Amino acid sequence: MADDTKNENNNQNDRDDDANKSSSGSGMGRRGFLKAGAIAGAAGAALAGCPRLFNGDEDDVEPRVLELEHDVAPGELDEYYAFLSGGHAGDVRVYGVPSMRQIMRIPVFNRESARGWGHDDESRQLLEEDGGGYTWGDTHHPRVSQTDNDYDGRWLFINDKANGRMARINLKYFETDAIVDIPNQQGTHGACVVLPDTKYIIGVGEFRVPIPNDGRDLDEPENYGSTLAAINPETMNVEWQVRVDCNLDNGDSAKDGSWFFSTSYNSSGGVTEEEMTRDDRDWTVAFNIPAIEEAVEQGEYEEINGVRVVDGTEDSPLNEGNNPVTRYIPTPKNPHGVSVTPDGKYAISSGKLDPTATIIDIAALNEVDDPADAVVGRPQLGMGPLHTAYDGRGHGYTTLFVDSQVVKWDIEAAVEAHPENGDEESPAVIEKIDVHYNPGHLIASESYTAEPAGDWLISLNKLSKDRFLPVGPVFPENDQLIYIGDDEAGMQLVKDTPAYPEPHDATIVHKSKLDPQGVYDPEDLELDAVDMDDLDVQRVDDDRVEIKLVSRRNDFGLDDVTVKEGDTVEITITNIEGTEDILHSLAIPQYDVNVKLAPQETRQVTFTADKPGVYWMYCAYFCSALHLEMRARLLVEPRE
Ligand code: CUK
Ligand code: CUA
Numbered sequence: 001m002a003d004d005t006k007n008e009n010n011n012q013n014d015r016d017d018d019a020n021k022s023s024s025g026s027g028m029g030r031r032g033f034l035k036a037g038a039i040a041g042a043a044g045a046a047l048a049g050c051p052r053l054f055n056g057d058e059d060d061v062e063p064r065v066l067e068l069e070h071d072v073a074p075g076e077l078d079e080y081y082a083f084l085s086g087g088h089a090g091d092v093r094v095y096g097v098p099s100m101r102q103i104m105r106i107p108v109f110n111r112e113s114a115r116g117w118g119h120d121d122e123s124r125q126l127l128e129e130d131g132g133g134y135t136w137g138d139t140h141h142p143r144v145s146q147t148d149n150d151y152d153g154r155w156l157f158i159n160d161k162a163n164g165r166m167a168r169i170n171l172k173y174f175e176t177d178a179i180v181d182i183p184n185q186q187g188t189h190g191a192c193v194v195l196p197d198t199k200y201i202i203g204v205g206e207f208r209v210p211i212p213n214d215g216r217d218l219d220e221p222e223n224y225g226s227t228l229a230a231i232n233p234e235t236m237n238v239e240w241q242v243r244v245d246c247n248l249d250n251g252d253s254a255k256d257g258s259w260f261f262s263t264s265y266n267s268s269g270g271v272t273e274e275e276m277t278r279d280d281r282d283w284t285v286a287f288n289i290p291a292i293e294e295a296v297e298q299g300e301y302e303e304i305n306g307v308r309v310v311d312g313t314e315d316s317p318l319n320e321g322n323n324p325v326t327r328y329i330p331t332p333k334n335p336h337g338v339s340v341t342p343d344g345k346y347a348i349s350s351g352k353l354d355p356t357a358t359i360i361d362i363a364a365l366n367e368v369d370d371p372a373d374a375v376v377g378r379p380q381l382g383m384g385p386l387h388t389a390y391d392g393r394g395h396g397y398t399t400l401f402v403d404s405q406v407v408k409w410d411i412e413a414a415v416e417a418h419p420e421n422g423d424e425e426s427p428a429v430i431e432k433i434d435v436h437y438n439p440g441h442l443i444a445s446e447s448y449t450a451e452p453a454g455d456w457l458i459s460l461n462k463l464s465k466d467r468f469l470p471v472g473p474v475f476p477e478n479d480q481l482i483y484i485g486d487d488e489a490g491m492q493l494v495k496d497t498p499a500y501p502e503p504h505d506a507t508i509v510h511k512s513k514l515d516p517q518g519v520y521d522p523e524d525l526e527l528d529a530v531d532m533d534d535l536d537v538q539r540v541d542d543d544r545v546e547i548k549l550v551s552r553r554n555d556f557g558l559d560d561v562t563v564k565e566g567d568t569v570e571i572t573i574t575n576i577e578g579t580e581d582i583l584h585s586l587a588i589p590q591y592d593v594n595v596k597l598a599p600q601e602t603r604q605v606t607f608t609a610d611k612p613g614v615y616w617m618y619c620a621y622f623c624s625a626l627h628l629e630m631r632a633r634l635l636v637e638p639r640e
Contacts (some may be wrong), residue, residue, distance in 0.1 A: 027430050028606050040106040044050040045568060063606075069495055070483065074101035077372055080445055081567070082458060083142040083511045084479070086110075087502035090137035092158055097445065097456050097508055100481050100497040108167045108176045109137020110632065116585060116596030117176070118468060122526060131165060131179035138162035141191040141250075145198040145233060149450035150254050153235065153514040156507070157201045159191035164233055166191060166203050170283070170615060172252050172384070172517050178236045182229050183305035184211050185241075190251035193233070194289060196450075199258075200230040200239065204251040204262050212304050221271045227309065228262060228287055240296045241304075242287055242312035242325065245269065250337050250387075255450055260287040261360070263349050265334035277353060282335055284349045284358065286327040286365055287312065287433040295325055327371040331358045337387030338439070340398075342450050348411075350385040350398060356631040357385055357398060358417060364495060379414035379426030381407045389444040391454035391484055395430070399439035399459065405432045406442055406459050406482065408491060413526030424505065433491040435459045435480050436467055445508040446485065453510065460503050468498045477502050519582035520600040529603040537561045549573040549586035554626040560633040565612045567636075571595075574602040583621040588634060590615060597621075612638040 053072050072078055080095030081103075084094055090110035094103045109131065111118030118127050127133070137160035145155040156169040162184040168178040182188055182203050190204030208224035210217040226248050227241040246264040253260050264283040266276040292310055295318055300356065301308040311318055312326040319325060332354035340347050340362070347360040359377030366442040368374050384402030391397070395409040398407050407429055409502045414428035429480040464478035476498035483492040522529045536548040545567045550557040551574070563569050575597035586595045590611060595603045618631040 001585060033194055059389050061294055065337075070098045072096065072101070074524065075568045077511070077512060080453075080456065081511060081514060082443075082506050083144070083509070084460070084499070084503040084506040085139040085142050086500070087140070087504055088136065088138045088162065089500060089502070090139060090160075091504065092139060092142055092156065094174065094497075095479075095497075097458070098481055098483075100458075100495055102497075104174060106169055106174055106176065107171065108139060108158055109134070109163070109165065109179070111135070113594055114596070116594055116603070119594045119596075120590075120605050122603065123176075124175065126179050130181065131167075132163060132181040134163045137165065137167075140189060142505060142507050143191055143193050143201075143448065144507050144509055145193055146195055146449065147197050149196040149512045151446070151449060151509045152198075153509075155198075157191055157193065157233070158189045159203060161187050161189050161206065164188045164203075165386065166201055166229075166236070168201075168233070171514055173520070174516055177237070180231060180236045180238065182231075182238055182241075183307050184213075184227050184228075184309065186213070188229070189249055191242075192251045192253055192260070194257050194260060195253045195255050198233050199257060201233055202253070202260055203229040203231060205229065206246045206247050206249055208245075208247045208266075211309070212326055221269055224269065225313070228260070228312070229307075230292075238307050240292065240301065240308045240310060240522060242292055242310045244285060244326065245313045246285070248282060248285065249335070252339045252347065252448075254340055254347070255342075257289055257562045259347075259362060259365060260289055261285070261338045261340065261347040261349070263331065263335040263338045264334070265352070272342070277334060280333050280354075281330045282333060284329045284331045284335060284338060284347065284360060285312075285369070286329060286347075288325050288327070289321065291318070291325045294323075296452055303343065312381065327365060327374075329358075329360055329365075329371045329374060332356065336385075339388050339390070339448075342390050342392050342447075342452050342600075344414065344450070346411065346415075348396060350386050350388060352384060352386060352401075353378050355383055355385065357388060357396070357414075358380055359411070359418075366609075377411075377414040377418040377428075378420065379409060379417070379428045380420065380424065381409060381426060381429060382432065386439070387441045389442050389447040389457060390450035391444055391447075391457075393487065395484075395487075397442060397457055397484065398443060399435075399442045400432075401438050401440065401462075403432075404437045404439070404461075405434055406457070406491065407432045408484070431490050433482065433493060435461050435482075435493075436478055436496070437461055437465055440507040441503075443506040445510055446510060448507060450559060452554075453508075455483065456508065457482045457484045457491070458508070460499075460506065462502070464476070465499065466474055467496050472502065476500060479503065519578060520598060520602075522600055522602065525602050527572060527604055529574060529600070529602045532557060537563075544568045545570070547571045551575045551585070551586065551619065552577055553582070553624040554619075554630040556586070556619075556630070556632045558632060560635055562635040562637060563609045564637050565609060565639040567609045569609050570606045571603060572604045573597060575599055582623055584619060584623050584630070585620040587620045588615055588617050590595070591634075593617075594620070608635045609634075613638045 044429040082095040107117035170177040187207035188203040189206035205226035249263040251262040335349040336352040364374040380432035382400040461478040481494040615634040
C-alpha cells in the first residue's frame with residue numbers, strides 16, 4: 001500500500017520539512033531534528049505526529065515505553081506466532097510474539113536457496129508452471145484458515161499483488177504447497193477467507209483492466225473493470241468471479257459468510273493519480289455471497305478465460321430484485337482497509353484521504369433501501385486512517401499513516417455519537433500513541449477471529465528513519481510491538497523490530513492452534529521415498545539416467561555416480577534421518593543443483609549433464625562434525 005499513499009507520504013515529508021526549515025538543512029534525520037528542536041526550543045508543536053516528543057526534554061522523549069517486563073528469556077518460547085507478509089520480497093516471515101524474534105521465513109513467490117525453494121522439480125513446477133513463471137511476487141495479506149471463526153492451523157493463504165496470484169502454505173510443514181494464477185485479475189490485493197469455515201479464499205482485484213485483457217479497449221478506461229475471485233481452499237480452483245467497474249482494494253468477510261466487504265477507491269475510473277483522487281466519495285462494496293452462488297447456479301454468468309464471471313456492476317440486472325449481488329456503500333475518500341468486528345456486527349472502512357472511519361451495520365444491509373443508510377457511524381479519528389484491528393473488548397485500533405500514530409477508540413461510542421458534527425475529533429477516541437513512523441497495517445493477536453486475545457498489537461511502520469543503525473539508502477521498516485492488555489494504563493510501546501522490506505499485513509495466532517511437524521510424514525509427499533536398498537544409477541535411455549540416493553550423516557549412499565555428457569540426469573533423494581533438526585542438502589557445483597532435505601523428505605531434481613568432468617556433490621546444511629566430508633563425486637564422461 002505504500003504505493004497507494006505515496007501522496008500522503010510526500011505531504012508528511014513536506015510537513016516535516018516545513019517544521020524543519022529553521023533548524024536544519026535537508027538530510028537531517030528526525031533524531032537530529034529533535035535535538036536541534038530542543039535547542040531551538042520552539043518548533044516542536046509544529047511536527048505532526050510527534051507532539052509528545054517535543055517538550056524540549058531529552059529524557060522525556062519516549063513516554064510509556066514498557067521495558068523488559070515482557071521479554072522472552074533465552075531458551076523460553078513465545079506465546080504467539082506472527083505471520084508477516086514480505087511485500088515484494090515475495091515471502092512470508094514468522095515471528096514469535098512477544099519477543100518479535102524472527103523465527104523463520106517461508107519462501108512463496110520467490111526463489112530461495114536456503115530452503116531449496118524453486119530448485120527441486122516440484123517447487124519449480126509450482127513457480128514455473130502453476131504460478132505462471134514469474135520470478136517474483138508482492139505478498140500483502142497473510143490469512144490463516146478458520147473453522148467456526150477461529151484459527152484451525154491448517155493453511156495460510158497469501159496474495160501476490162504483482163502477478164495476480166494466490167498461494168497456500170501448509171502449516172503442518174510451514175511450506176508453500178499450491179499457487180494459482182488467477183485469470184481476469186491484475187493486482188490481486190486483498191486476500192481473505194470467507195468465514196466462519198474458510199469456504200473460499202477471496203482474491204480482491206485492484207487494477208482495472210479490460211476483461212478479458214486481450215488487446216481490446218486499450219485506451220478506453222471507461223470499459224475497464226476488476227474482479228473479486230472466490231477460490232476453493234482445497235483444490236485452489238477459481239470457482240467464480242464477480243465483475244465490478246471500480247477497482248477494489250482490501251477485503252474482509254462477515255463472520256457468518258453472508259457478505260464480503262471490499263473497499264474501492266477511484267470511483268471515477270481514472271488512470272492518473274489526479275483522476276484517482278478526484279472524488280470525495282468512493283465505495284465500500286458489499287458482495288452478497290449466497291446471492292452470487294445462486295446466480296452461478298442459475299447460469300447467470302459469462303465464462304471468461306475459463307472462469308464463471310457474475311455481473312456485479314452497480315447497474316447489473318442481478319441487482320434489480322430484493323436479493324442484489326452487490327451493494328455500494330458510499331465511503332469517503334479513497335478508503336483503504338476494511339475489517340469486520342469480532343462480534344460480526346460491523347464492517348469498518350478507513351478513509352485514507354479522509355480522517356474518518358465508516359461503520360457499516362452488516363445486518364442493516366439486508367433491510368435498507370439505500371445502502372448509505374446502513375452506515376451507523378463515521379468517527380473522525382485522525383489523518384490518514386488505514387487499517388483497524390480489534391481487542392475483543394469493544395475497541396478499534398486504527399493506524400494513522402499521516403499522523404504516525406495508532407488511535408484507540410470505542411466502537412459503540414462512535415455509533416452512539418453518530419452523526420457527529422463538524423471537524424472535531426470523535427468523542428469515541430480514547431487515546432493515541434506515537435509510532436515510528438507512518439504505519440500501514442497493524443494487527444492485534446487473533447484479531448481476525450471472533451475472540452481476539454486483546455494483549456498484543458504490532459504496528460507495521462513503513463518508515464524507520466532514525467530507529468536503527470544506518471545501513472545505506474535502503475532502510476528496514478519498523479515493526480513496533482505495543483501492549484494493549486491494560487485499558488487503564490493505556491497502550492504501551494514495548495519494542496522496535498527492524499523488518500526487511502517490506503511487510504504489509506500480519507496475522508497473530510496463539511501457539512496452541514498450530515501443530516507444525518519436525519519430520520515429514522512420507523505419506524504427505526508426492527514422491528516415493530528412497531531407502532538404502534534402492535540406491536541405484538540406472539540408464540533408462542540413450543541419453544537419460546535415473547539416480548536414487550539417500551542422505552544421512554555422513555554420505556549419500558553411493559560414493560560416486562557416472563553419467564555421460566549430454567545425459568538428462570534425474571536424481572531422486574530421500575533424507576533417511578528420523579531425527580528432528582538434522583537437515584542435509586544435495587548441492588552440485590556448476591550444475592546449479594541445490595536441494596534441501598529435511599528428515600524423511602524426498603525430492604527430485606533434473607538437469608542436463610552438459611559439461612564433462614568431475615563434480616563434487618556436497619551437503620550444504622551443517623549436519624555433523626563430518627559435514628564437510630559428506631560428499632560424493634559426479635563423473636561426467638565425455639561423449640566421443
Ligand atoms: S495494504 Cu499495504 S499497508 Cu496491501 Cu493491506 Cu494497507
Ligand atoms: Cu549433511 Cu551436511
